[in-house]
Amino acid sequence: MDWDWNFVREIMPTLIQGVKITILATLLGSVLAAIVGLGIALARRSPNKALSRSVGWVAEFIRGTPLLVQLYFIFYVLPDIGILLPPLVAGVIGLGLHYGTYTAEVYRAGIDNVPRGQWEAAKACNLSARQTWSHIIIPQAIPPMIPALANYFIAMFKETPLLSAITVLELMNQAKSVANTYYRYLEPITLVGAFFLAISLCSVVLLRWLERRYGKIER
Amino acid sequence: MTQWSGYFGLILQGALVTIELALMGSVLALIMAFLAGMGRLSRFFVLRALATAYIEFFRGTSIFVQLFFAYFVLPLVGLELTPLQAGVLALGLNVGAYAAEVVRGAVQSIGREQHEACIALNLGRWHGLRHVILPQAFLVMLPTFGNNAIELLKATSVVSLISLADLTFQAQVVRAQTGNTMVPFATILVIYFILALLISWGVRSLERRMARGLDGVRV
Numbered sequence: 001m002d003w004d005w006n007f008v009r010e011i012m013p014t015l016i017q018g019v020k021i022t023i024l025a026t027l028l029g030s031v032l033a034a035i036v037g038l039g040i041a042l043a044r045r046s047p048n049k050a051l052s053r054s055v056g057w058v059a060e061f062i063r064g065t066p067l068l069v070q071l072y073f074i075f076y077v078l079p080d081i082g083i084l085l086p087p088l089v090a091g092v093i094g095l096g097l098h099y100g101t102y103t104a105e106v107y108r109a110g111i112d113n114v115p116r117g118q119w120e121a122a123k124a125c126n127l128s129a130r131q132t133w134s135h136i137i138i139p140q141a142i143p144p145m146i147p148a149l150a151n152y153f154i155a156m157f158k159e160t161p162l163l164s165a166i167t168v169l170e171l172m173n174q175a176k177s178v179a180n181t182y183y184r185y186l187e188p189i190t191l192v193g194a195f196f197l198a199i200s201l202c203s204v205v206l207l208r209w210l211e212r213r214y215g216k217i218e219r
Numbered sequence: 220m221t222q223w224s225g226y227f228g229l230i231l232q233g234a235l236v237t238i239e240l241a242l243m244g245s246v247l248a249l250i251m252a253f254l255a256g257m258g259r260l261s262r263f264f265v266l267r268a269l270a271t272a273y274i275e276f277f278r279g280t281s282i283f284v285q286l287f288f289a290y291f292v293l294p295l296v297g298l299e300l301t302p303l304q305a306g307v308l309a310l311g312l313n314v315g316a317y318a319a320e321v322v323r324g325a326v327q328s329i330g331r332e333q334h335e336a337c338i339a340l341n342l343g344r345w346h347g348l349r350h351v352i353l354p355q356a357f358l359v360m361l362p363t364f365g366n367n368a369i370e371l372l373k374a375t376s377v378v379s380l381i382s383l384a385d386l387t388f389q390a391q392v393v394r395a396q397t398g399n400t401m402v403p404f405a406t407i408l409v410i411y412f413i414l415a416l417l418i419s420w421g422v423r424s425l426e427r428r429m430a431r432g433l434d435g436v437r438v
Contacts, residue, residue: 067373
């Protein structure tokens with residue numbers, strides 16, 4: 001089977017449509033993951049043992065099970081109890097929840113990495129809890145987190161093709177429908193790979209810049 | 220009342236396929252990780268370039284796209300793969316690329332003095348690597364390998380989309396036959412989670428075993 005440039009030109013607009021949805025899902029998912037992660041990280045630091053334990057277990061569970069199954073769960077099981085979500089919304093919630101459990105660890109590490117002395121100094125200066133967080137801890141904790149967070153958002157981007165399984169018309173799904181219409185798999189699937197590689201390589205450049213600007217990701 | 224025992228058997232069959240896939244994928248990933256990881260540390264430019272290209276390519280594109288490529292596009296160029304072979308190939312190559320960076324990082328984390336000691340003891344490159352560097356580096360790699368194995372387990376669910384009868388696929392079958400969504404999906408979520416717990420438990424005990432006799436060595 002030979003590579004056909006005319007066919008490529010013909011299917012390009014459809015694929016671009018898909019790319020837009022893919023990027024939209026990644027952006028919305030990232031925002032949700034950032035918020036969910038913060039919620040989980042704060043809940044795990046809570047002095048209330050019952051709360052921190054149960055949130056810890058739920059997060060562990062979500063991290064230990066496949067995103068695809070979670071997406072099925074959100075998309076197919078929730079309607080049974082009366083929550084009917086459009087595919088894209090279900091997908092974004094799935095991505096956000098799944099990666100929220102990862103970003104929670106980033107927040108936790110970032111907060112734990114602020115040296116003890118800073119907490120003690122804040123106390124010595126008679127700062128309230130609020131002032132300690134907003135003026136001392138957060139400004140020092142955030143910059144080292146940024147590259148690590150970006151890393152997870154790139155990982156999320158690469159998981160978005162899973163949304164095609166719950167009928168979101170993103171890049172992969174568009175490519176599959178094109179392929180099934182014309183019975184040509186070579187060009188659509190290869191182009192999807194090329195798109196992903198191109199966007200990932202660009203984001204790696206961005207990540208390197210973030211690392212230089214804000215410090216290395218710790219492994 | 221649905222006859223759940225029969226359906227549960229179906230899901231157990233799926234669990235076996237998932238375990239098989241995860242094991243074979245892990246073996247391939249481990250081999251690729253050492254090949255590519257050591258390749259990146261090679262003295263020869265060609266080996267370094269090859270290893271870097273492999274790692275960047277497989278980390279840059281999504282596992283989903285790689286799987287579809289292996290299953291739908293490779294037959295067009297004359298390489299016919301069964302779903303299981305395509306799954307093992309995609310999973311192993313993808314996770315292997317991530318693990319290769321772990322291998323590289325761990326080997327580089329071994330201090331200069333260990334390399335110098337090898338030279339002082341007149342060990343050749345291979346012997347130094349085999350008896351001094353790798354035993355210490357392997358201990359550094361293990362925890363991250365455990366995480367990679369869990370990622371691989373989670374990624375096996377994607378294989379259901381190329382019609383391999385793994386856990387997720389069987390859950391869909393049960394769902395189609397019984398019309399019940401909650402039970403099959405909740406069951407497989409729990410099974411995936413138990414498998415993930417088993418992996419992390421296994422890696423932790425392996426770590427304890429390997430650390431024995433390396434007392435006093437900085438890990």
